[in-house]
Amino acid sequence: MTTSHGLSIGALADRTGLAVSAIRYYESQGLISPWRNAGGQRRFLRADIRRLSFVMIAQQFGFSLPEVRALLDQLPGSRAPTPADWRRLSTGFRNRLDQRIEALQNLRDNLDGCIGCGCLSLPKCKLYNPDDRVRSKGRGPRYLMGDRPE
Incomplete structure (x- = not known):
């Protein structure tokens, strides 16, 4: 099969290790955009191998499909992305990964202490969060979400 004819969904599944049904799902989510040949079969760019690989990696790091x-x-939709296109995308992705790493480290380091949830259930909370003042920052475990104690 030549590149000009694109990859079949089976060939794409074979190259990525994804099930055909997963590829169809990712297509329905707008992550890849195949075209149809004269016989009505889906055809994919070879660049879709990299796109789907990126999807799988990003999901392993906890990114949602809308985020991905x-x-x-x-990335450009009308042509295969260049290395420069991927570098540009990776810069933003790297920043988001750094934020996740910081949040995970914060969780690891502070899980046994006050997390700013406003629960007031631990005796220590009267020290870390008197009068439930962290509540003014919003719902949830505020310190684990990035807020800092005052």
């Missing part, structure tokens, strides 16, 4: 789609939307 927003990142992939930065």
Whole structure:
């Protein structure tokens, strides 16, 4: 099969290790955009191998499909992305990974202490969060979400 004819969904599944049904799902989510040949079969760019590989990696790091789609939307849709295109995308992805790493480290380091949830259930909370003042910052475990104690 020549590149000009694109990859079949089976060939794409074979190259990525994804099930055909997963590829169809990712297509329905706007992560890849195949075209149809004269016989009505889906055809994919070879660049879709890299796109789907990126999807799988990003999901392993906890990114949602809407987040992944927003990142992939930065790539050109009308042509195969160049190395420069991927570098540009990776810069933003790297920043988001750094934020996740910081949040995970914060969780690891502070899980046994006050997390700013406003629960007031631990005796220590009267020290860390008197009068439930962290509540003014919003719902949830505020310190684990990035807020800092005053």
